[in-house]
Amino acid sequence: MSVAQSDLIVEVAESFEHAFDQLIKPEEWDTLLSKAQSNVVFLTRKWQQTWWNHFGAPANCQLHLLILRDEGGTLVGVAPIFVAIEPLPPLNEYKRGAPSRPEGNGTPLRIVQFVGGKDIADYLDIIAQPSHLQTVRSAAHNFPPTSHQTP
Numbered sequence: 001m002s003v004a005q006s007d008l009i010v011e012v013a014e015s016f017e018h019a020f021d022q023l024i025k026p027e028e029w030d031t032l033l034s035k036a037q038s039n040v041v042f043l044t045r046k047w048q049q050t051w052w053n054h055f056g057a058p059a060n061c062q063l064h065l066l067i068l069r070d071e072g073g074t075l076v077g078v079a080p081i082f083v084a085i086e087p088l089p090p091l092n093e094y095k096r097g098a099p100s101r102p103e104g105n106g107t108p109l110r111i112v113q114f115v116g117g118k119d120i121a122d123y124l125d126i127i128a129q130p131s132h133l134q135t136v137r138s139a140a141h142n143f144p145p146t147s148h149q150t151p
Contacts, residue, residue, distance in 0.1 A: 077136030080115035
């Protein structure tokens with residue numbers, strides 16, 4: 001699927017295989033990351049794909065790998081996000097030494113998260129050329145993953 005948003009073309013892959021077969025060359029990802037402010041190991045395509053294959057896909061989450069290009073077709077951003085359906089934990093006052101993420105027991109909700117594991121990765125973000133960072137963030141933020149409904 002391809003959609004124009006804020007002068008950018010947003011393509012969506014629902015698997016890394018589809019992304020690398022049809023939407024983005026692996027070298028493009030590597031080059032973009034090398035120029036990005038958030039150039040960390042947790043945003044490399046190998047980390048992202050490995051994490052997804054082991055933790056995202058088996059948990060029945062839905063990948064929305066946003067590939068953002070300018071009108072000339074130049075890659076300016078990648079937003080590796082996914083949608084999970086999970087119950088939220090109850091609101092509790094923070095207490096030192098308490099588990100940072102209690103198990104949820106409420107009504108399951110759609111939660112949009114970055115690929116890469118918030119519990120094990122130090123830094124997750126949108127990957128973007130510095131000159132396009134705000135535009136890429138805005139386009140990714142305004143791109144709702146609508147194909148997965150709450151049960």
